[in-house]
Amino acid sequence: MPEQTGTEATRTIPKLPATPGQTIGPFFEYALPYAKDGELVPQARPGALRLHGTVYDGQGDPIPDALLEIWQADEDGTIVQEPGSLVRDGYTFTGWGRESVDNTGSYTFTTLNPGATKPGSAPFIAVVVFARGLLNKLHTRVYLPEDTAALAQDPVLSALPEDRRDTLIATRESSGDLLWDIRLQGPGETVFLSFAEA
Amino acid sequence: MADETFDDSHVVVSSEAAADSQASLSAEIEAVHRSYQDGLAGGAAQETQPRIDFAPYRSSVLRHPTKDLHHADPETIELWSPAFGHRDVHELESDLTIQHNGEPLGERLEVRGRVLDGDGHPVRGQLVEIWQANSAGRYIHKRDQHPAPIDPNFTGAGRCITGADGSYEFTTIKPGPYPWKNHYNAWRPAHIHFSIFGTDFTQRMITQMYFPGDPLFALDPIYQSITDQKARDLLVARYDHDITTHEWATGYNWDIVLSGSNRTWMEDEDAE
Ligand SMILES: [Fe+2]
Numbered sequence: 001m002p003e004q005t006g007t008e009a010t011r012t013i014p015k016l017p018a019t020p021g022q023t024i025g026p027f028f029e030y031a032l033p034y035a036k037d038g039e040l041v042p043q044a045r046p047g048a049l050r051l052h053g054t055v056y057d058g059q060g061d062p063i064p065d066a067l068l069e070i071w072q073a074d075e076d077g078t079i080v081q082e083p084g085s086l087v088r089d090g091y092t093f094t095g096w097g098r099e100s101v102d103n104t105g106s107y108t109f110t111t112l113n114p115g116a117t118k119p120g121s122a123p124f125i126a127v128v129v130f131a132r133g134l135l136n137k138l139h140t141r142v143y144l145p146e147d148t149a150a151l152a153q154d155p156v157l158s159a160l161p162e163d164r165r166d167t168l169i170a171t172r173e174s175s176g177d178l179l180w181d182i183r184l185q186g187p188g189e190t191v192f193l194s195f196a197e198a
Numbered sequence: 199m200a201d202e203t204f205d206d207s208h209v210v211v212s213s214e215a216a217a218d219s220q221a222s223l224s225a226e227i228e229a230v231h232r233s234y235q236d237g238l239a240g241g242a243a244q245e246t247q248p249r250i251d252f253a254p255y256r257s258s259v260l261r262h263p264t265k266d267l268h269h270a271d272p273e274t275i276e277l278w279s280p281a282f283g284h285r286d287v288h289e290l291e292s293d294l295t296i297q298h299n300g301e302p303l304g305e306r307l308e309v310r311g312r313v314l315d316g317d318g319h320p321v322r323g324q325l326v327e328i329w330q331a332n333s334a335g336r337y338i339h340k341r342d343q344h345p346a347p348i349d350p351n352f353t354g355a356g357r358c359i360t361g362a363d364g365s366y367e368f369t370t371i372k373p374g375p376y377p378w379k380n381h382y383n384a385w386r387p388a389h390i391h392f393s394i395f396g397t398d399f400t401q402r403m404i405t406q407m408y409f410p411g412d413p414l415f416a417l418d419p420i421y422q423s424i425t426d427q428k429a430r431d432l433l434v435a436r437y438d439h440d441i442t443t444h445e446w447a448t449g450y451n452w453d454i455v456l457s458g459s460n461r462t463w464m465e466d467e468d469a470e
Contacts, residue, residue, distance in 0.1 A: 016318055016455045019432050020247050020424045022406040023255075025391060027337040031329030031355035032393065058260035071399050073275055083283035086325075086357075096280030117274035126275050128402050133257030135248040135423045137403055138267075139276075156270045164265075184261050194267035195276070195400040195457075 021136035026065055028130075029100060033067075036088045038099035040070075040111040047075060050177035051125070051142070051170070052108040055101050057133075058185030062105025066131035068182075069098045070109055070142075077115030077123070113144060122150035122157070124168075129182060129192075138192040142180045143169045160191060167191050218381035220417055226254045227422045234425040245426045254419035256380050272400045277460055279395050279402070282325040282359060292358035294328075294370040302352035304333025304371030306447040309435065312364040313394055315401070316458030320364025327393040328368055329355045335374030335388075344376050369447065375414055387414035387421060394454055401456040408434045409450070 024032075041048045055066045072095050073079050085094040099107040114123045124143040143151060151157055157165045167190045170178040182190050230252065238244065250262040295302055313321040331337050331354060334346035338353050354373070358366050373388050389406040396402065408421065415421055415430075424430045432455075441449020 016314065016316055017429065017432065018246055018316060018457045019403070019405060019454045020429050021403050022248060022391075022423075022433070023258075023420060024404050025406075025420075027331075027339040027342060028329060028391065029340075030338050030353070031391075032327060058264075061260075063261065069402070071275060071278075071280055079275055079278050081278070081281040083281050083285045085280055085282065086286035094280055095275075114275075121274075124275075126399050128399070130404055131261055133255070133259075133261035135250045135252060135255065135258055135262070135420070138250075138263070139400065139402075155273075156268065160268065185264055189263055189265055191265075191268050192263050193270045195270060195272045196460075 023132060023135050024067055024130040026132040028067060029065075032098065033100050034086060034098075038097050038107070038109045039088060040072075040095065040097045040109065041093060042090050043110050045112075047112050048110055049113065050108055050175075051111055051180065052106065052177065053179055053181040054105045055107065055129070055131070055182045056105065056184065056186075060183075060186065062101075063131055063133075063184070064101060064103045064105055066105070066107075066129060066134075066182075067098065067100045068107050068109075068130075069096065069128045070111065070125050071096045071128075072111065072114040072125040073117050073123070075112050075115050077117045079117065116147075116150070120150055120153075122147055122154040127182075129184075131184070134184065138184075139195065140182070140190055140192050141168050142178070144178070145169050145172050156193070164189075164191050220381065220383055223254055223381045223384075223419065224417060227419060230254070231422070231425055244428075245424070246429050248420075248423035249425060252419065252423040254380075255423055258423075272398065272460055276399050279324065279397055279399050281323075282395070283323065284359060287325065287357045287359050289358075292356055292366075292368050294330075294352065294354060294356045294368065296369075297353050298351040300351040302332065302349050302371050304349075304352075304374075307370050307372050308367065308441050308443065308447050308449045309370065309390065309407070309452060310365070310367045310438075310441050310449065311435075311452040311454060313360050313366060313396070313454045313456065314364055315396060315456050318455075319459070320362070321360055321394075321396050321401075321456065322362050322364060324360050324395045324397075325357065325393075326360060326366045326395075327355075327357045328370075328390050330370065330373040330390040331376055331388075333371050333374050335376035337376075346374070346376070372409070375412075380419060385414050385417070387412040387418050392454065394456065396456040397459050401459065403456065405454075406433060407452050410434055410437055 080095040124141040129138040170180040332349040336346040435450040435452035438451040
C-alpha cells in the first residue's frame, strides 16, 4: 500500500472555490465507456466475481442512462497505484472500473472481493454515480456482507438507522457474486455520502 | 431533436414539459434563485454546487435523492485515486481534429487550463476526458435525433493526462448549441463535457465548460441549477489571445478546481 500521506489532523481549508459539477447528460455513451471498462479482472481469474444490480429512479423504474465507477483495494486490502485501467492487459489489477448501465438499468462489474484496508475494518468498494437527470455526482459505498462484527463497528454504517444501513450492504449470492441495487430516490433510497473537506 | 429525455424512458413530466414555454420555465428558475438570494441575505451559506433537486431540469425530478447526503470522513481507498498514465492515453488523443481523414468543420479551438486542488496545488498525471457536439450541435450518439448534419471528420471525444503543473490541453472545434426536450424551444448553450479525477476519489467530478457571453445562459436550467452567479461563472472559459495561435486556432483558458484534498501535498510527490 502506498504510504498514507494525509490524516484528519492535517486537513487544509480550501482556499479556491471549487468548480461546480454538472450532469453527465445523455450523450456520454460514445465517449466514456471503453473495452473491458467494467472488467477489473478477467472472468476466468480465480476469485473473480460479479458485482451487479440495477439503478432505479424515484418511481421504481430502471434508469437506462447512468454511469457507475468503482474503486477498491485488492483482496489483501492493498490500495493499488498501477496504470492500465483504460488498456487492460488481463493481469494487472488496477482497482478501478467503469460501467454504463444497459437499457434495463442493469450493470455488471467483474472484480475481486476487496480486502480490509485497515485491520478489523469492514471491506467496501467506493462507488460514484452519474446519470442524465442527476445534476451532480453522488458518492456511496458497497460493503461486503460477511464480517458482521466489522460492519457493526463501521463509523459510517453505525451512524445510520438500520433500514438505511442495509442499502450499503451487498447480498452474497450462492454463486459468490455480489448483488447491489442503487435507488436514487424513494423507498429504499440508497445512502449517498458527502465528505468532510476541512 | 436532440433528446435529453429518451422517448422510451419513463420521464413522467416529459409530455407536460413539452408544453411549458421558455417564459414559464424561466419564471421557475427565477423563483428558485430569488429564494436563494433571500436566504443569503438572511445569513444562509453561499452555494458552490448545482442543486440536485432542481425541478426546472425536468429529468432531475425522479433522479435526485430526497434524503440529506450522509456526512462521512473519507477513509483509506477514498483518499486515493486510480493511477492513469501514458500507458492508458496516447498523446494524440487530446487532438479531436485528427481522428479522421479530413479536417472537421467549425472553428478550430485550443482549450487549455490546469486541474488544481482546493489549495491550488496541481493535480499531476491524472486523467481528463472530454466529449462534445460537433459544430452543428450534433453528437455521434445513436439517440441524438437533432436534424443537424453529422460531420464524418468529427467524433467529439478526447482524453489527456495532466502535466506536472496540472495542465491539460485539447485541440477541438467549437461545439454548436443544440435543442432538447426539457420544454418547448429549449436549447443548451454550447458546452464541452469534462470528466476529471483528483488525488482523492472524493474529488471525482463531471462537469461542463461553457463559452463566454452565450445568449442561452439565462435560459438553460442545467447551467442555472447552480444558484450562485459566482459559482456559475466558474464554468465559463476565458478567451485568451495568448493561447490563440497565428492563422490556426482561437484559444480558451479554463482552470478546474476540485474540492479540497484530504492529503498533505508534498513538493517532491512526483519526483521519481
Ligand atoms: Fe451536451
